[in-house]
Amino acid sequence: MYVAVKGGERAIDNAHDWLAQERRGDPAVPELSVAQIREQMKLAVNRVMAEGSLYDPDLAALAIKQAQGDLIEAVFLIRAYRTTLPRFAASRPVETADMVVDRRISATFKDLPGGQVLGPTFDYTHRLLDFTLMAEAEGCDTGPEQGTPEPAIPVPHVTQFLNRDGLIEEAPHSDDPPPDLTREPLELPADRALRLQAITRGDEGFILSMAYSTQRGYGRTHAFVGELRIGKVAVTVDIPELGFAVEIGEINLTECETVNQFKGSRTEPPQFTRGYGLVFGQSERKSIAMSLVDRALRWNELGEDFTGSPAQDEEFVLSHCDNIQATGFLEHIKLPHYVDFQAELELVRRLRSEAQSQQEAAE
Amino acid sequence: MIADMLSGGFTDAPVQSARAFREILEAMARPGTIRRVEGALPPAPLSVAAGVTLLTLCDATTPLHLAGRCGAQAVKDWIAFHIGAPLFDAPDADFALGHWADLQPVNRFRIGQPDYPDRSATLIVERDVLSDDGPALTGPGIQLRTHLNLPEVQAFHANRALFPLGFDTIFTAGNQIACLPRSTRVEVI
Amino acid sequence: MTDQSYNFAYLDEQTKRMIRRAILKGIAVPGYQVPFASREMPMPYGWGTGGVQVTAACLVPEDRLKVIDQGADDTTNAVSIRKFFARTAGVATTERTDEATVIQTRHRIPETPLTPDQILVYQVPIPEPLRFLEPRESETRKMHELEEYGLMHVKLYEDIARHGQIATSYAYPVRVEGRYVMDPSPIPKFDNPKLSGCPAIQLFGAGREQRIYALPPWTEVVSLDFDDHPFEASKAAHDCDLCGAGHSYLDEVITDDQGTRMFVCSDTDFCAGRREAGHQGRLWASQPEAAE
Known part of the structure; x- marks a missing residue:
């Protein structure tokens, strides 16, 4: 039936x-x-x-x-x-050196201008389930006293101090408009700006695993967290009609700069090198991972060897870091494939019957 | 003057550009066949078909080269307002618009790269009239042969010899269009 | 009725222009994969976003759209895509191949011969025919540039050496006008001959992989093969159990716990049309209620 x-x-x-x-x-x-x-x-x-x-x-x-x-x-x-939103303008690059920081730590210097600011972090919490949170009515705990906010003091970037001594590679400013991954098809080889763009919107789990693999030796880059900072930065837009830039709002960002040991290569002197991560919101894990993967992908530019590690492989990382692409394609295999499967079924039957008749002929 | 500049675009762009594209697609997919388009009233000396083609395919992301009379100020103003395509010299243009004589020499235009043959120019060539009175055309999109009055034959032979590189051509006259992609072979006369 | 909160056919005009330019370049260089800045669509990658974007760029309000998945109009993803365009473009839809002006398809070419008034849009998962021989785009692009298709022939020949035949049953590679090797999307190789000399325009959209390619009408498309092992468009050696067709591609259906099978046309419109015309298959006469 x-x-x-x-x-x-x-x-x-x-x-x-x-x-x-x-x-x-x-x-x-x-x-x-x-x-x-x-x-x-x-x-x-x-x-x-x-x-x-x-x-x-x-x-x-x-x-x-x-x-x-x-x-x-x-x-x-x-x-x-x-993707359906019209674009009114492109902002100027945000100035993370002017960030009003909630959290700012450096793993490379015990103390430094701007200080170490622990901020809201899970870091030293004991991972014990807090059953008081299960209580229906939470206490009216308003958290640490906020008081009047201190006037924002400038918090200079750590790498700036190293740069003064020539110990770290230069990161020259550039006014070149970065490529736009969402408006142009991905083209390989990609420059660093395009790679960073892909990684910052890439899947946190994927970037984390790639970064972890470099730490375990697959494209090791000897990273120190030079600085991790979280806070607000102003977004400004040039208004051609007015002839000057206008602040249109503030966004929260997490920025990580790694300082990577580097013994020099065929083309570069011994000096520290950099990895960079910048992510929307408080996204510590992602920004650290991003900076490790960024650094690993820079092997060619720094004259290092390609060791075949996944995190060094630009095409591999960029083609697979987007979880929307990945999940769509992964899950599409649950769609009907009757037709292709039927074609395979016929093929396997034919191959089997031929193998069988050959075997019978041999016996 | 201002009124001329502001008028003559699509009044219902999503639908008009959709209909226009279908005609252009059919024309490009069936080289030598003549199709009609409508919906634009560009300033002289542009034909309706050239105006429609620009409105349908060009925008701020497509460098455009205007040759000869097609580079008149009224045309530039109209394009600036309705299309926003930046104007470029021939070698850097994605699209070029002009009469055949004004586009010479056509080997200035981009023919794509061996690994990216799509990065080539599309020429929009204004003609006085389009007709099937011309050399025979064969190739993809053509069942047996079609005929089209071409401004010349030699340049299109040379272009075909570059395949898969080469420029692609859209001929416009009045409200008519016909196309000659690089894949088409033109009969030797 | 068109949903007024979206632009005609959903995509904004700039995006459509970008896709339209890519389609025209694809037409000009048949079989070459044109990169395009595929957009995120309100449906997942891998579910036809490439085909949907190509269809959106081609549709006019006068069109009559047919959407099939596995040859059938009533598979859930086909239903979903058809509904999307009925809502965002307000176009008429149909299940009849001969009434459609645009047909979006996944994995099949309709059995009913296409006409010059039609456009067939394929959903493509992996547009690169060389991908499973060489995963790197940077390499495969070079291979296309240099017409280095030897690797593909070696792979097919290894099949023959091992199995006595080419063990590729769908997404069977083709060569277009003697130049580009092209993936025809995962259609069964039974459908390959319909690619060549087709009166309709054939467009291929791969959203996730950001590629569009095309076959103009009447384009010569040859399935790769060898003189001593010519290409064969095979199918199950049965007739359709509903309409009796002996020359259509068949789905195999398991009908009970004992593993009893029947074979039915995968092209549901073709099968229904034949039954309307009075053709009957082995199981149809005895099961008229199956028409429900």
């Missing part, structure tokens, strides 16, 4: 209804608001903004809500929305 598969449209509608119910969960439990997600799931919001390439905490929170907390799905929602 054969009944052809029909009713795809109804099945899809029903699946969507069910999905909406699942998202809401038990109606007896109050619904999450977007503001709650934005304020209390901040690090998830940051990740969605970073990998979605769109700085908008409200939309990121909405996406997380809609995606039931599946962050890659949330990133996808943001990306699909982002």
Whole structure:
């Protein structure tokens, strides 16, 4: 008895209804608001903004809500929305040296101008579940006293001190407009600006693993965290009609600069070299990982050897770091493949019957 | 003057450009066939078809070269307002617009790179009239042969010899267009 | 009705212009993969985003769109894409091949011969035919440039040496007008002969891989083979159990716990059309209610 598969449209509608119910969960439990997600799931919001390439905490929170907390799905929602947005202007490069820092640490100097600022970090928490958070009504703990904010003092970059002594490679300013991965097809070989752009919106887990692999010896780069800083920077836009730049807002960024030991190569003198990471929001893990992968990918420019390590391989890293591309292609194999499978089925049958008849002939 | 500059673009760009592109696609995919387009009223000396082609394919991301009379100030103003394509010299242009004589020598135009043959120029060539009174054309997109009145034959032989490199050509006259991609072989006369 | 909150056919005009320019270059260099700045679409990569972008760039309001997946109009992804365009472009849709002006397809070429008034848009997962021989784009681009297709022939010949035949049953590589080797997308090799000399325009979109390529009408497309092992467009050695067709590509369906099988046309419109015309397969006469 054969009944052809029909009713795809109804099945899809029903699946969507069910999905909406699942998202809401038990109606007896109050619904999450977007503001709650934005304020209390901040690090998830940051990740969605970073990998979605769109700085908008409200939309990121909405996406997380809609995606039931599946962050890659949330990133996808943001990306699909982002691509429809018109572009009014390109900002000037943000000045991270003028960042108002919440957190700033250096692993290379015990003390330094601007100081070590621990900021809001998990670093020294004991990873013990805090059952008081399970209590329905949280205490009205407002956190450490905020008081009047201290006037922002400039916090110079650590690498600047090394640069003064010529101990670290120069990082000259450039006014060349960077390529735009979202408007031009990826072309290889990529320059550093394009690589950084791809990595900053790349999957955190992938970048983390790539960075980890360099630490374990697959393209080792001997990285020290010269500096990690998190805070607000101003975004300014040139207004041609006015003839000057206008500040249009502030964004939170995490910046990591690694200082990498370097014994010199065929083309470069012994000096410290740099790896760089810059990510939307408080995204420490991602920015450190980014700077390690950035440094590993610079082997050619610094005259190092290609050891065949994945993290050194630009085409490998750039082609596989985007989780929206990856998840789409991975999951597409659940779509119907009846036709190709049928073709393979026929082929295997034919190969088997020929192998069998050959065997019989031999016997 | 200003009014001329501001008028003559698409009034419903999404739909008009879609219809125009379909005609251009058909023309490029079936070399030598003549199609009609509509929707633009560009300033003289541009034909309707040249205006439609520019509106459909060009924008701020496509360097454009204007040759001869097509480089008139009224044309430049109209393009600046409706299309925004930056004007460039012939060797750097993605698109070039002009009468055949004004586009000479055509070997100035980009023919693509061996690894990226798509990075080549598209010439929009203004003609007085398009007709099937001309040399026979064969190649991809053509079942047996088509005929088109070409401004000359030699340049298109030379261009075909470069395949897969080469420029591609869109001929425009009044509201008519016809195309000659680099893949087309032109009969030797 | 068109959803007014989106531009016609969803994409913004600048994006459509960029895609249209890529399509024209693809037409001018048949079989060559033109890079294009594929956009994120509101559906996942790998689910037809390339085909959807190409279709969006080609559609006009007067079009009648057909979308098939595995030859069928009612597979869920085909339904989803058809609905997307009905909503964002307001175009009429159809399941009939002969009524459609634009057909977007995944993995099949319709059995009903196409006409000069049609455009066939393929969804392509991996546009690079050399990818599984050489994973690096930087290398494969050079191989296309230099027409270095020896590796592909070696691979096919190794199949013959090991298995006595070429063990590629779908996405079978072709050569276009004697120049570019092209991946026809994962259509069964049964469909390969329909690629050549086709009256319709054939466009191929790979969204994730950011490539568009094309076959103008009447283009010569040759499936790679050897003199002593000519290409063969094979299919299951059965007739359709519903419409009795002996020359259409078949799906194999398992009908009970004992593993009983039947074979039915993968092209659902073709099969239904034949049954309407009075053709009957082995199991149709006894199971008329299957038409429901």
